[in-house]
Amino acid sequence: MPSALAQKTAVESFVAIDLGTRVGRIAAARGDGIRRAADAAGETDIPAVVALSPQGGMLAGTDARQGQSLFPAETVLAPKSLLIADAEELRRRGHFFPHPLDTGHPGLVRLEIGGRPRSGIEIVGLYLSALRRAAEASFERPVASAVITVPVDFSPFDRQALRLAARVGGFERTRFVDEPVAAALAWAARGFRGRAAVCCWGAGHFGAAIIEVQPELLRVVASVGSAAIGGDRLDLALAQDFLARAEQAHPDAGSLVKHRAHLARHFLVGAQQVKHDLVSKGRADLRLPVPGRGEAFRHTYARADLEGWLAPQLATAGTLCRAMFGAAGLMRGDVDALVLAGGMMRIPAVVEALAEVVGRSPADLDESGEAALRGALRRARFLDHDGAEPLVLDTLPQALGLESQGGRVNELLARTELLPAGRTELFTTYLEKQSEVGIQLYNHCGLRWEPLARVEVSRIPGMKESEPQIEVGFQLDEDGVLEVTAQETARNKPLGLEVRPQRGLTGAQWGSAWQEIPPPEERPFEEALREELRARGRLQMEMVRALARQGPGGLARDEKQLVTTKVKELEEVLEGGDLVEMRSCQRELGEALYPILQRVYDKSLEALLRQ
Amino acid sequence: MKCWNCQNPSDEALVCGRCGMPQPVGSPPGPFEALGLAPRLRWEAGELQGVHEDLARRCHPDLFRAHRDDRVLSASKSAMRALNDAYRTVRDRDSRLIYILSALGQGQQSMRTVPEGLQDSAQILDRVLSRIEEARQKGDRAEWEAQQDHIASLQIKVEGARERSDHALRVLAGEWDAGLSAAGGEWPEIGEEWIARAVTLAGERAYLRTVGGRLAEAREWPDEDPAPA
Numbered sequence: 044m045p046s047a048l049a050q051k052t053a054v055e056s057f058v059a060i061d062l063g064t065r066v067g068r069i070a071a072a073r074g075d076g077i078r079r080a081a082d083a084a085g086e087t088d089i090p091a092v093v094a095l096s097p098q099g100g101m102l103a104g105t106d107a108r109q110g111q112s113l114f115p116a117e118t119v120l121a122p123k124s125l126l127i128a129d130a131e132e133l134r135r136r137g138h139f140f141p142h143p144l145d146t147g148h149p150g151l152v153r154l155e156i157g158g159r160p161r162s163g164i165e166i167v168g169l170y171l172s173a174l175r176r177a178a179e180a181s182f183e184r185p186v187a188s189a190v191i192t193v194p195v196d197f198s199p200f201d202r203q204a205l206r207l208a209a210r211v212g213g214f215e216r217t218r219f220v221d222e223p224v225a226a227a228l229a230w231a232a233r234g235f236r237g238r239a240a241v242c243c244w245g246a247g248h249f250g251a252a253i254i255e256v257q258p259e260l261l262r263v264v265a266s267v268g269s270a271a272i273g274g275d276r277l278d279l280a281l282a283q284d285f286l287a288r289a290e291q292a293h294p295d296a297g298s299l300v301k302h303r304a305h306l307a308r309h310f311l312v313g314a315q316q317v318k319h320d321l322v323s324k325g326r327a328d329l330r331l332p333v334p335g336r337g338e339a340f341r342h343t344y345a346r347a348d349l350e351g352w353l354a355p356q357l358a359t360a361g362t363l364c365r366a367m368f369g370a371a372g373l374m375r376g377d378v379d380a381l382v383l384a385g386g387m388m389r390i391p392a393v394v395e396a397l398a399e400v401v402g403r404s405p406a407d408l409d410e411s412g413e414a415a416l417r418g419a420l421r422r423a424r425f426l427d428h429d430g431a432e433p434l435v436l437d438t439l440p441q442a443l444g445l446e447s448q449g450g451r452v453n454e455l456l457a458r459t460e461l462l463p464a465g466r467t468e469l470f471t472t473y474l475e476k477q478s479e480v481g482i483q484l485y486n487h488c489g490l491r492w493e494p495l496a497r498v499e500v501s502r503i504p505g506m507k508e509s510e511p512q513i514e515v516g517f518q519l520d521e522d523g524v525l526e527v528t529a530q531e532t533a534r535n536k537p538l539g540l541e542v543r544p545q546r547g548l549t550g551a552q553w554g555s556a557w558q559e560i561p562p563p564e565e566r567p568f569e570e571a572l573r574e575e576l577r578a579r580g581r582l583q584m585e586m587v588r589a590l591a592r593q594g595p596g597g598l599a600r601d602e603k604q605l606v607t608t609k610v611k612e613l614e615e616v617l618e619g620g621d622l623v624e625m626r627s628c629q630r631e632l633g634e635a636l637y638p639i640l641q642r643v644y645d646k647s648l649e650a651l652l653r654q
Numbered sequence: 655m656k657c658w659n660c661q662n663p664s665d666e667a668l669v670c671g672r673c674g675m676p677q678p679v680g681s682p683p684g685p686f687e688a689l690g691l692a693p694r695l696r697w698e699a700g701e702l703q704g705v706h707e708d709l710a711r712r713c714h715p716d717l718f719r720a721h722r723d724d725r726v727l728s729a730s731k732s733a734m735r736a737l738n739d740a741y742r743t744v745r746d747r748d749s750r751l752i753y754i755l756s757a758l759g760q761g762q763q764s765m766r767t768v769p770e771g772l773q774d775s776a777q778i779l780d781r782v783l784s785r786i787e788e789a790r791q792k793g794d795r796a797e798w799e800a801q802q803d804h805i806a807s808l809q810i811k812v813e814g815a816r817e818r819s820d821h822a823l824r825v826l827a828g829e830w831d832a833g834l835s836a837a838g839g840e841w842p843e844i845g846e847e848w849i850a851r852a853v854t855l856a857g858e859r860a861y862l863r864t865v866g867g868r869l870a871e872a873r874e875w876p877d878e879d880p881a882p883a
Contacts (some may be wrong), residue, residue, distance in 0.1 A: 426719050465735055521731075
């Protein structure tokens with residue numbers, strides 16, 4: 044092990060993380076190029092999947108994805124979506140979200156998983172810690188500073204939650220870059236100068252921005268975004284439609300899926316496959332074997348079905364883009380280029396619709412899926428004082444507004460406001476000796492004003508009505524995280540203040556959230572790595588035991604022999620604790636085990652899809 | 655002003671001209687002072703943006719992220735916030751006029767005044783907008799469509815009023831800038847008549863902005879939410 048691992052340097056350089064809904068990517072600068080980190084299974088597109096065993100172990104990335112059909116209830120997909128999900132929305136996913144919810148904390152979703160309730164913040168934190176470990180193992184140096192991509196629609200409180208998740212994941216310094224800004228940075232690296240409309244549309248979020256690219260400077264003019272549209276919603280709509288049809292034909296289909304949680308997972312993957320087939324071939328089949336009947340329920344989808352689900356999403360994307368041009372004071376076509384990134388751009392109808400609304404043909408399609416990562420890495424380089432990288436002048440991702448007495452929302456900070464930004468507003472009381480004032484805060488991502496948080500100012504000194512001058516400050520930092528302050532002007536004294544976000548943690552809950560999440564142990568780097576490798580080894584062995592329990596169709600005799608030998612070797616090596624041996628032994632077990640897991644998974648998936 | 659870092663007198667509010675360090679901003683300077691500019695009302699397109707960018711390249715906190723002295727990062731945050739605040743206050747001609755009026759003791763120009771030439775239409779406008787609002791709440795798309803012709807003709811009238819108001823603002827701004835230049839860049843002695851015209855114009859423009867926004871909004875039928883998950 045290189046000696047650099049043993050000791051942390053005071054300020055190490057930033058790495059870049061593209062935190063997608065389905066896949067995460069992490070990279071560091073190597074000279075003028077990029078060096079990507081791979082997870083323990085060697086994948087650089089690290090699946091956004093976290094598996095938590097009740098015994099205390101954790102798997103993330105490829106390891107967790109491979110085990111998902113064995114442990115569906117313990118395996119969380121798309122952890123990032125938990126940061127912005129509300130309980131109601133998760134319940135509506137039905138069989139497709141097999142985790143019990145703990146709703147003890149209003150405004151905060153927690154899943155019963157891995158033996159106790161855990162918030163989205165903690166689960167994202169665990170995934171980020173897996174990305175960090177992957178980077179440390181690949182780059183052979185400690186990693187504690189990251190530039191992370193965020194969707195435009197992440198509210199100030201979502202950003203605060205992600206910042207906390209990054210701390211849980213072991214990142215001491217975190218900066219954010221909005222996804223369209225990251226894509227624009229990657230595009231600008233090819234020498235583009237001028238004004239670009241950049242649209243990023245993936246599984247979970249749509250985001251767009253108008254960005255002016257100058258030498259050594261990127262200026263964001265206005266941005267819009269929404270989490271209400273994306274590929275995951277299409278897949279879910281398709282999977283739910285199929286299940287409803289299956290239930291109509293076979294009343295026991297619902298309970299079949301309910302009792303075999305992995306089937307629901309397969310439907311989601313099957314839905315993705317159907318979506319791709321509809322784009323390329325125009326038709327696709329899904330089928331569900333019904334045990335005991337010797338038959339399968341089958342339904343054929345046509346391209347028109349996909350277009351039907353897509354139409355409202357395209358309408359929303361169009362409205363958002365028009366709002367973006369309006370906020371920037373520009374007309375359709377007033378840009379020099381249209382840059383597109385994200386998985387939804389694989390659907391030609393999406394590209395056509397965006398080109399139509401922006402008034403430009405796409406100049407760049409992010410075929411490799413790496414644009415956001417490369418852009419985030421340019422931000423990372425800039426923060427590490429690389430003079431060749433441009434400064435980014437960013438604007439507020441969302442407008443902020445306050446509810447007036449008549450119920451209308453008055454804009455407090457516009458979407459074109461540059462960050463860091465702040466406003467101070469004066470409030471007063473309307474009753475004698477009134478000691479509290481409530482303020483409703485809204486945000487606007489391009490579609491409509493939505494309630495964001497309730498600000499309660501208390502301990503106002505007893506005065507006549509309209510006498511106190513309550514000064515409430517709203518400050519947004521460079522990452523778009525909000526800080527609220529309150530004071531009585533005459534006495535210049537801070538007042539009681541509680542900010543209760545519609546979604547997420549209140550000020551008081553921040554403290555308890557920290558207490559609930561076990562603090563990372565202060566251990567030497569090598570010791571921590573050793574413990575993680577042990578945990579991973581134990582979970583690999585748990586997978587083998589689960590496979591053996593599957594009986595016929597699980598492990599063939601020769602496979603069983605090979606895996607048993609590898610498990611024995613691993614058990615011995617884990618006792619010893621030699622890092623190099625542990626890693627090589629785990630790699631060998633992985634190489635033997637993953638093709639088998641893949642086969643088991645594919646076999647049950649094939650049953651759903653007629654090739 | 656004395657630079658907190660090199661202790662030399664600095665003639666710039668946000669960044670020391672000598673050592674280049676960003677300066678902490680206690681009580682915010684006026685926006686034109688912060689940008690180091692004369693308080694003119696007329697600026698070429700892109701001119702103020704260029705000034706903002708030049709200063710941002712010198713005081714943005716991202717430039718000082720890894721500085722050993724915490725005071726440097728803290729000063730850059732404070733300077734950048736003051737810079738953005740100043741730029742917001744003067745970036746467009748309406749906000750510049752409002753700032754100059756408030757500096758002349760005319761308070762916040764929140765009073766909206768219906769411009770001459772629109773007074774006959776003001777009542778019709780209120781009625782049409784409230785019908786649109788009602789149609790949206792009831793989901794009555796037919797009624798919303800029936801009002802669209804009225805909305806279009808009102809938009810033409812408002813556009814006409816805006817053009818007249820733009821001309822009046824150009825005249826007013828020319829007078830202010832001439833006074834400024836005659837006073838050698840110092841705040842000019844400006845007459846009551848100019849202030850009265852400016853206050854009325856600011857009120858009319860506030861009205862036109864609000865009404866223009868509401869008319870544009872009235873042309874959009876609220877989108878259906880995408881297919882529920």
